[in-house]
Amino acid sequence: xxxxxxLNIALSDLVEATQQVAExxxxxxxxEVNLSKLEASNDDVFDPIEVAxxxxxxxxxxxxxxxxxxxxxxxxxxxxxxxxxxxxxxVNVKRFREQM
Numbered sequence: 500x501x502x503x504x505x506l507n508i509a510l511s512d513l514v515e516a517t518q519q520v521a522e523x524x525x526x527x528x529x530x531e532v533n534l535s536k537l538e539a540s541n542d543d544v545f546d547p548i549e550v551a552x553x554x555x556x557x558x559x560x561x562x563x564x565x566x567x568x569x570x571x572x573x574x575x576x577x578x579x580x581x582x583x584x585x586x587x588x589x590v591n592v593k594r595f596r597e598q599m
Contacts, residue, residue: 545579545580545591546589546590546591547587548562548563548579548590551592551595555592555595565595565599574598577591578591578594578595
């Protein structure tokens, strides 16, 4: 086999691999869109503050501060809930976003 034939084969393999990468990238993009839609549809529930922080891309501390802000607190029972002091805080991500 000549060098030219080997280069043509290598080039053909490279083109095929590039097409496969492009197809995979498109599939990943579609999966990300579907995941975003699924996550958004699951936002109208009360999640533990740690889960809400991931959905909101904020720290737990930042969310806690915003919920209990002295001048503009978010409504307890609507945006967030807590059984008693020291108990876990649960946040409704959809309502949190509406209040921001």
